[in-house]
Amino acid sequence: xxxxxxxxGSHVVDALVAQGHSVRILxxxxxxxxxxxxxxxxxxxxxxxxxxxxxxxxxxxxxxHLISTTFPSTANLDPKADVQDNLINxxxxxxxxxxxxxxRILYLSSGGTVYGAPAIVPVPEDHPLRPINSYGIVKxxxxxxxxxxxxxxxVSSVVIRASNPYGPRQAHSGVQGVISTFLKRVHxxxxxxxxxxxxxVRDYFHVxxxxxxxxxxAASDSVGPFNAGSGQGQSLNDIIDIIRAxxxxxxxxNYKPGRQxxxxxxILDVSRAGKTFGWRCNIGLDEGVRQSWAWLHSSAK
Amino acid sequence: xxxxxxxxGSHVVDALVAQGHSVRILxxxxxxxxxxxxxxxxxxxxxxxxxxxxxxxxxxxxxxHLISTTFPSTANLDPKADVQDNLINxxxxxxxxxxxxxxRILYLSSGGTVYGAPAIVPVPEDHPLRPINSYGIVKxxxxxxxxxxxxxxxVSSVVIRASNPYGPRQAHSGVQGVISTFLKRVHxxxxxxxxxxxxxVRDYFHVxxxxxxxxxxAASDSVGPFNAGSGQGQSLNDIIDIIRAxxxxxxxxNYKPGRQxxxxxxILDVSRAGKTFGWRCNIGLDEGVRQSWAWLHSSAK
Numbered sequence: 001x002x003x004x005x006x007x008x009g010s011h012v013v014d015a016l017v018a019q020g021h022s023v024r025i026l027x028x029x030x031x032x033x034x035x036x037x038x039x040x041x042x043x044x045x046x047x048x049x050x051x052x053x054x055x056x057x058x059x060x061x062x063x064x065h066l067i068s069t070t071f072p073s074t075a076n077l078d079p080k081a082d083v084q085d086n087l088i089n090x091x092x093x094x095x096x097x098x099x100x101x102x103x104r105i106l107y108l109s110s111g112g113t114v115y116g117a118p119a120i121v122p123v124p125e126d127h128p129l130r131p132i133n134s135y136g137i138v139k140x141x142x143x144x145x146x147x148x149x150x151x152x153x154x155v156s157s158v159v160i161r162a163s164n165p166y167g168p169r170q171a172h173s174g175v176q177g178v179i180s181t182f183l184k185r186v187h188x189x190x191x192x193x194x195x196x197x198x199x200x201v202r203d204y205f206h207v208x209x210x211x212x213x214x215x216x217x218a219a220s221d222s223v224g225p226f227n228a229g230s231g232q233g234q235s236l237n238d239i240i241d242i243i244r245a246x247x248x249x250x251x252x253x254n255y256k257p258g259r260q261x262x263x264x265x266x267i268l269d270v271s272r273a274g275k276t277f278g279w280r281c282n283i284g285l286d287e288g289v290r291q292s293w294a295w296l297h298s299s300a301k
Numbered sequence: 302x303x304x305x306x307x308x309x310g311s312h313v314v315d316a317l318v319a320q321g322h323s324v325r326i327l328x329x330x331x332x333x334x335x336x337x338x339x340x341x342x343x344x345x346x347x348x349x350x351x352x353x354x355x356x357x358x359x360x361x362x363x364x365x366h367l368i369s370t371t372f373p374s375t376a377n378l379d380p381k382a383d384v385q386d387n388l389i390n391x392x393x394x395x396x397x398x399x400x401x402x403x404x405r406i407l408y409l410s411s412g413g414t415v416y417g418a419p420a421i422v423p424v425p426e427d428h429p430l431r432p433i434n435s436y437g438i439v440k441x442x443x444x445x446x447x448x449x450x451x452x453x454x455x456v457s458s459v460v461i462r463a464s465n466p467y468g469p470r471q472a473h474s475g476v477q478g479v480i481s482t483f484l485k486r487v488h489x490x491x492x493x494x495x496x497x498x499x500x501x502v503r504d505y506f507h508v509x510x511x512x513x514x515x516x517x518x519a520a521s522d523s524v525g526p527f528n529a530g531s532g533q534g535q536s537l538n539d540i541i542d543i544i545r546a547x548x549x550x551x552x553x554x555n556y557k558p559g560r561q562x563x564x565x566x567x568i569l570d571v572s573r574a575g576k577t578f579g580w581r582c583n584i585g586l587d588e589g590v591r592q593s594w595a596w597l598h599s600s601a602k
Contacts (some may be wrong), residue, residue, distance in 0.1 A: 128429040137445040
């Protein structure tokens with residue numbers, strides 16, 4: 001599990017452990033919000049280090065590649081580093097898998113950026129890939145190489161194009177997700193800052209639902225891309241309404257000019273994952289935001 | 302002009318010089334088949350060297366980026382090097398253009414690889430980009446970054462997705478083009494080797510027609526991708542028939558197993574270039590093969 005101490009990774013680890021799988025994690029640092037889990041093997045290092053990677057992959061059946069060194073909102077600042085750290089290092093990973101005979105990989109891609117501005121909503125997996133930022137460009141290139149390595153090098157791959165996961169243990173630094181960012185500001189009594197008029201629509205879903213899908217997909221023989229999301233759209237203003245209801249707080253809002261990186265409306269068609277795995281989201285937004293709010297209270301000092 | 306001493310580059314230089322433009326070339330080495338041209342400034346070095354690049358771009362209005370360090374048939378052998386040498390170095394180029402205020406670039410992409418296996422033929426520019434080899438994956442990523450730099454960094458770009466150019470000064474080493482490769486083998490009295498049954502269809506067009514389009518496109522305000530090709534398809538067997546007629550030689554053929562990198566049929570829809578620039582190919586295949594055959598005789602020792 002590459003990136004097993006991150007937000008999504010920590011939930012995928014939970015789902016794997018709950019099913020009795022042995023898990024080895026390679027990440028740069030321990031989980032930020034939890035102590036190490038019993039029975040999980042932790043290795044700390046950078047996956048760009050080839051020997052570290054070789055040692056981490058030895059004896060592994062299935063690789064979960066959840067590492068991204070960038071965020072959609074930051075990758076444009078240094079596209080060269082984005083390509084170097086994510087694309088080139090993923091190619092090293094794939095070459096190492098070929099060398100060691102590790103033949104299955106799940107890759108966490110991005111349903112919010114690989115399609116660019118959607119021509120149809122909800123967006124199906126066969127929608128053209130027209131990314132408009134570096135984050136999406138790199139994810140598309142990685143997906144294409146995964147397909148190439150599947151066709152020519154014997155590495156079977158499944159790709160999860162996640163929309164906007166949220167939930168406990170999501171960092172609230174302002175780059176990882178609006179729900180956790182908004183909750184933290186409400187918790188701290190600060191106004192919520194919104195880029196644009198709050199009408200931007202996204203598909204938010206609980207990270208535990210994403211984790212469950214990742215485990216099902218990795219364990220299957222399925223290949224290629226699967227969208228993951230609620231299949232529903234919520235505007236930023238909808239999210240603020242839910243947070244208002246859950247928190248009971250009097251929320252101040254601060255509207256700022258829209259960002260060029262934002263496409264106006266992105267909702268994923270998740271029927272392929274439904275048909276293939278019988279998967280759908282179990283946790284609704286109201287319940288999920290309540291969980292996140294409760295977690296924030298228990299974790300915030 | 303990056304790559305101005307290569308096959309396509311040398312013809313673009315001819316077209317620019319014929320129109321009275323000042324041309325500065327950066328390439329790794331001089332032209333292989335000609336002496337330096339009067340009035341053209343040559344600089345030799347690697348475009349991955351930042352200072353070399355800065356010096357080459359100083360005072361330039363329009364960059365022609367014709368460098369590819371790989372070929373479709375070779376890039377898969379080392380995808381990391383393909384990404385490093387072509388994608389990352391192109392990002393360096395774009396950043397350098399932003400720094401120096403050079404605001405126009407023409408990029409030579411690949412109509413044969415960016416689309417992957419075509420869903421419709423002839424293939425229009427808005428066909429989904431589904432490259433199946435590293436060469437195409439990198440070209441797609443570069444095109445996406447060009448669009449991003451166009452939207453966010455003020456670098457105007459036009460992209461020529463060329464099908465299969467051929468003509469005088471094309472190397473006949475077996476990787477650059479089948480027409481020159483076949484002609485050389487016939488010239489040397491060797492049998493022609495064909496991957497597959499010879500039914501693979503491609504869109505071949507004369508490099509001088511491509512060069513003329515590049516100059517028109519670069520000088521225009523047009524942005525985005527333009528297919529370039531004859532709009533016609535010829536099978537390898539068709540090509541052999543034309544070579545037989547042109548050369549008068551008794552040609553032996555040697556059919557070998559098909560390659561996985563080959564899509565069966567690729568013809569480009571070139572109507573966008575026609576409508577926008579009034580461009581079409583002027584040189585037919587019979588005449589073009591005759592020219593190439595004559596050039597081969599005059600150049601081969």
